[in-house]
Amino acid sequence: MVRRTAAGDRHAFDELYRRTSPWLAVRLRRRCSDDDVIADVMQETYLAVWRAAGDFAGSATTGSAVGWMWTIAANRLVDAFRRRARQKDLPAVQLAATVAPAAEDEVMAGRVGHDLEQALLTLPDDVRQVLRAMVLDGLSVRETSLLLGVPEGTVKTRARRARLALREALS
Numbered sequence: 001m002v003r004r005t006a007a008g009d010r011h012a013f014d015e016l017y018r019r020t021s022p023w024l025a026v027r028l029r030r031r032c033s034d035d036d037v038i039a040d041v042m043q044e045t046y047l048a049v050w051r052a053a054g055d056f057a058g059s060a061t062t063g064s065a066v067g068w069m070w071t072i073a074a075n076r077l078v079d080a081f082r083r084r085a086r087q088k089d090l091p092a093v094q095l096a097a098t099v100a101p102a103a104e105d106e107v108m109a110g111r112v113g114h115d116l117e118q119a120l121l122t123l124p125d126d127v128r129q130v131l132r133a134m135v136l137d138g139l140s141v142r143e144t145s146l147l148l149g150v151p152e153g154t155v156k157t158r159a160r161r162a163r164l165a166l167r168e169a170l171s
Contacts, residue, residue: 002016002056005050006053013050016049017046020069025038027070028041028077033151034146037084041076045073049072052072119169120166122165127165128162130148130155130158133147141156
C-alpha cells in the first residue's frame with residue numbers, strides 16, 4: 001500500500017489510513033491524554049506519510065511500513081510536546097495598575113481572606129490542587145487535567161467537592 005501511495009494512488013492511501021489509524025491512535029494515547037494533540041499528531045503523520053511514501057517505498061529499508069509510520073508519529077508527538085513547553089515559557093503579560101480599594105474593603109477582604117484561607121486548609125490536597133489550578137491560575141478543565149495528570153471527569157468532581165466544602169465552611 002505504501003508503494004501504491006507513493007505512486008499517488010488515493011485509494012491505497014485511504015486503505016492504509018483505514019487499517020493503521022486505530023492502532024496508531026491507541027499507541028499515541030498511551031503517551032498523551034490530550035485528544036486535540038493526538039488529532040494534530042495523526043493529521044501531521046498521515047500528511048508526512050502521503051508526502052514521503054516514495055522515500056520509504058524507494059529505499060532499500062528492510063523495516064516495516066508501520067514501524068516507519070510509528071517513527072514519524074513519535075517524532076511529531078515530541079514536536080507537539082516541545083511546542084507546548086515553549087508556549088508555557090512565554091512571559092506573562094503585566095496588568096495595568098488598578099485603583100486602590102477603600103479601607104473598609106481592605107478590612108473585609110482581610111477577614112474574608114483569613115476565613116477563606118482557613119477553609120482552604122481543611123480541603124484534601126488533591127481537591128486543593130484542582131481549585132488552585134482552576135481558580136487561582138485560571139486554567140480550564142482540560143488544562144488542569146493535563147497539568148495534574150488526571151482525567152477531566154476527576155477534575156470536575158474535585159472542583160465540585162471543593163466548591164461544596166468551601167460553601168459549607170464559609171456559611
